[in-house]
Amino acid sequence: MKRLAALVVALLAAPGWAQEADAPPPKRYPPPPIDSILLAKRVGSGFRPALPEGFKLLDFEAPEVLATIEARELVYAETDYFRLVSTVPPQKVAPETWPRIRETLQMLAPRYPQLKRGFPVLQGELLAHFFAVHMHRAMVDAWKTFGSDMGTYEQYLRDYKHGPYMRQKNKFEIYLFGNREAYLRFSDRFTGRLYRDGVRHRAPVTDVLVVLLPPPPGGARDLNGWVATVIHNWIHNVLMSEIKNSYVIPIWLDVGFAHWFERREGPHDCFCFDESGAPPRFASGDWLPRIHNLITTAKVPEFADFFDKTTLAQFDGVEHAISYSLVDYLIRERVAGLKPFCDIRREKPGTQREHFQEAWDESPSLFFEKWRAWAREHYTKKGRLALKDPPAVLR
Numbered sequence: 001m002k003r004l005a006a007l008v009v010a011l012l013a014a015p016g017w018a019q020e021a022d023a024p025p026p027k028r029y030p031p032p033p034i035d036s037i038l039l040a041k042r043v044g045s046g047f048r049p050a051l052p053e054g055f056k057l058l059d060f061e062a063p064e065v066l067a068t069i070e071a072r073e074l075v076y077a078e079t080d081y082f083r084l085v086s087t088v089p090p091q092k093v094a095p096e097t098w099p100r101i102r103e104t105l106q107m108l109a110p111r112y113p114q115l116k117r118g119f120p121v122l123q124g125e126l127l128a129h130f131f132a133v134h135m136h137r138a139m140v141d142a143w144k145t146f147g148s149d150m151g152t153y154e155q156y157l158r159d160y161k162h163g164p165y166m167r168q169k170n171k172f173e174i175y176l177f178g179n180r181e182a183y184l185r186f187s188d189r190f191t192g193r194l195y196r197d198g199v200r201h202r203a204p205v206t207d208v209l210v211v212l213l214p215p216p217p218g219g220a221r222d223l224n225g226w227v228a229t230v231i232h233n234w235i236h237n238v239l240m241s242e243i244k245n246s247y248v249i250p251i252w253l254d255v256g257f258a259h260w261f262e263r264r265e266g267p268h269d270c271f272c273f274d275e276s277g278a279p280p281r282f283a284s285g286d287w288l289p290r291i292h293n294l295i296t297t298a299k300v301p302e303f304a305d306f307f308d309k310t311t312l313a314q315f316d317g318v319e320h321a322i323s324y325s326l327v328d329y330l331i332r333e334r335v336a337g338l339k340p341f342c343d344i345r346r347e348k349p350g351t352q353r354e355h356f357q358e359a360w361d362e363s364p365s366l367f368f369e370k371w372r373a374w375a376r377e378h379y380t381k382k383g384r385l386a387l388k389d390p391p392a393v394l395r
Helices: 002-013 015-022 062-067 099-108 124-146 150-160 180-190 223-243 251-265 288-296 303-307 317-333 335-347 352-360 364-378 381-386
Strands: 038-043 046-048 075-078 082-086 172-176 199-202 209-213
Touching: 038 124, 075 124, 082 124, 099 124, 099 223, 099 251, 124 172, 124 223, 124 251, 124 335, 172 223, 180 209, 199 223, 209 223, 223 251, 223 335, 251 303, 251 317, 288 317, 288 364, 288 381, 303 317, 303 352, 303 364, 317 335, 317 364, 335 352, 352 364, 364 381
Parallel strands: 082 172, 172 209
Antiparallel strands: 038 046, 038 075, 075 082, 199 209
């Protein structure tokens, strides 16, 4: 018995056992809103099923806001994290529909038998449900790059008594308009802005982060375009929620993060720009060969230039593309520094350079040189094949 007791003590003291006992708990992520979602279609002057009572949209009573939207069909969707209003017309799934869209539709197929056909039409509640699940998938993947999970935001709520929705006091709001004129009238009335390609807005009373979007450049029936535009703008707000204050989000990170998630969907170009400016432009299709050419011909601006620019108006098309590539490198190779960087930017005073040095334990210039060498190797024709696999943090 003494020998057996000694063996048990030795096993418990062994390094492997100690590591298992000290291992952090597994990450917890919210399940996709397949069943846990409210879907309500406007019928006459009401909704079926009836909407909850007493909630606001854009600081106004929800029925008042929804009544102003002119559309043949309007669907309201609500998940645990956001509210979505859609007047997007029916969308045909086609051979060129992007693979990630098809993955989300496969997730919804048990609930919607029509999705088992080869090229279904998405409309009404199904279409709104698709957008909600697809946005949820992008949100959770963004959390993974931040090193966050449900426990992260639960702890924040306990510490600060604020922000049950990814550090936000209220659920996010997303409005998708199938008609540009209806979008402009609505945006003018509730935000006072007339941006051509969409509005990101913070409601002053309820402190809600809001996205308003008209049809994408490809038109109201462009499903791929809708997805790229929605994900691009949604990820802007997810990142803003992680850092909590738009004034301390580096423009290069904000731009690059949105481009990375958008272009993971497919080869689409969404460019955010200031109201007084014009949208920047870069190459169509695959950006990687063009970025590789910029690097090999020494036409890449220095990273220090990115740190000194504080508005979207200062970023041209090349700087959008380089920001995208920097985030590509960051997510694939240096993602461990992203969480501390976001935490430091959110919680501590100091300059972006100081925070960058602290998070990645090296100077921005050294990081930039390592990115340049990595992109020179991986953005070749041969190297791009390996980049088809998802980054390790998202597998």
